[in-house]
Amino acid sequence: MLADHALSWRPRHPTDLRQTIGVLRRGGGDPSFHLDSSGAVWRATRTPDGDATLRLTQPEADELRCEAWGPGAAAAVAQAPELLGAGDDPTGFVPGLRLLDDAHRGNPGLRIPRTAQVFEALAAAILEQKVITLQAHDSWRRLLTRFGSPAPGPTPRPMRVAPSPEAWRSIPSWEWHRAGVDPKRARTLQNAARYAPKLEAVVEMSPEDAAARLTLMPGIGPWTVAEVAQRALGDADALSVGDYHLSNYVGHALAGRDMTDDEMLETLEPWRGHRHRVVRLLGAAGVRGRPRRGPRMTFVDHRAI
Missing domain, CATH: 1.10.340.30 (Hypothetical protein; domain 2)
Structure with a gap:
């Protein structure tokens, strides 16, 4: 089926489609997100002009393409480069640590997406x-x-x-x-x-x-x-302070110990402006955080209350 609107472009920074947009997926059963067998990413969303379905592909390493259907197709296609990190500027990010330098060099296409939704x-x-x-x-x-x-x-x-x-x-x-x-x-x-x-x-x-x-x-x-x-908003600095696991993950990844939120903030201060990028890079590189021991957040079935 021919798309209602389509756009192909060459991003100014290396961009890995799946690595960049995967953070928008809310679990394997997310009805608004699908990765098909060809590697295309499908995303259903709501734009100011109406609903839209996007099919996002990477025909070449330096080329991205968006096809879209629905009343919001034109708006979705126009916003697609930004969705895939066109506005993400890593300028000024200096890893400074061997661990981060390796993660950064090993994941050059990781961009911070911006849905604007x-x-x-x-x-x-x-x-x-x-x-x-x-x-x-x-x-x-x-x-x-x-x-x-x-x-x-x-x-x-x-x-x-x-x-x-x-x-x-x-x-x-x-x-x-x-x-x-x-x-x-x-x-x-x-x-x-x-x-x-x-x-x-x-x-x-x-x-x-x-x-x-x-x-x-x-x-x-x-x-x-x-x-x-x-x-x-595509904010490369937005840090999820108060997360149940994040401070300890960062603490063990960068210092080999548990950390409080305040200690995490102090540790990440040299990368202010890119603190979320640091966390994403650590995850993308497979850096392990705190060993799996101790208390975990429990499942509370509110349907049984």
């Missing part, structure tokens, strides 16, 4: 608050399958676009319960949906002003803001 990223981040990742991904899958809209175009499998703000607000309490989402997260998400247009406007703001506006919403703190900034 603030509420979409915010909804997923709220679902991930204070629960284990598998639990949040299951909730995302269930809610998109039940309340999302069908993705337009010739998708290789049935895909869904995340619910509109209005659709999120209309989800009844029992459906949140069935999806394993506790009342606090449900209220946080539905309240944020009321102000979605004002939240989307943060894409034009400085990181500081964007954070200030997002944290006006009850239930949205620094961790959630960072998760949104990393994906929707």
Whole structure:
């Protein structure tokens, strides 16, 4: 099926398609994201002009291509270079450590994506608050399958676009319960949906002003803001302070010991402006963090409460 709109371009920096955009996938069962057998990445999203499905490919090492279907296809294609890190500028990033230098040289195509879809990223981040990742991904899958809209175009499998703000607000309490989402997260998400247009406007703001506006919403703190900034705003410095595992991961990767959030911030200060990039590079290079021992965040089945 011929795409409604398409664009091919040569990025100014080396770009690895799958490595760059993979961070947007919310688990293997994400209805809005699919990696097909040819290596193409399919993404269903909502643009200001309507729903769109993107098929992203890398025909050559230095070439990227986006094909899109749906009423939002033109907007999605126009934003595709930015989505794949065209605005990500590694200038000024100096690894300074053998470990980071090896990670940086070994992953030259890792870019920080920028979706420019603030509420979409915010909804997923709220679902991930204070629960284990598998639990949040299951909730995302269930809610998109039940309340999302069908993705337009010739998708290789049935895909869904995340619910509109209005659709999120209309989800009844029992459906949140069935999806394993506790009342606090449900209220946080539905309240944020009321102000979605004002939240989307943060894409034009400085990181500081964007954070200030997002944290006006009850239930949205620094961790959630960072998760949104990393994906929707392409912020290479956004650090998920307050994450259950991150400080210890960074601590063991860079210093061989556990760290508090404050110690992590002090350790990463030399890379200010690129602190999220450091974390992404460590992960991409397979650097191990804290050994798997000690307490872990427990699975809380809110459907049983």
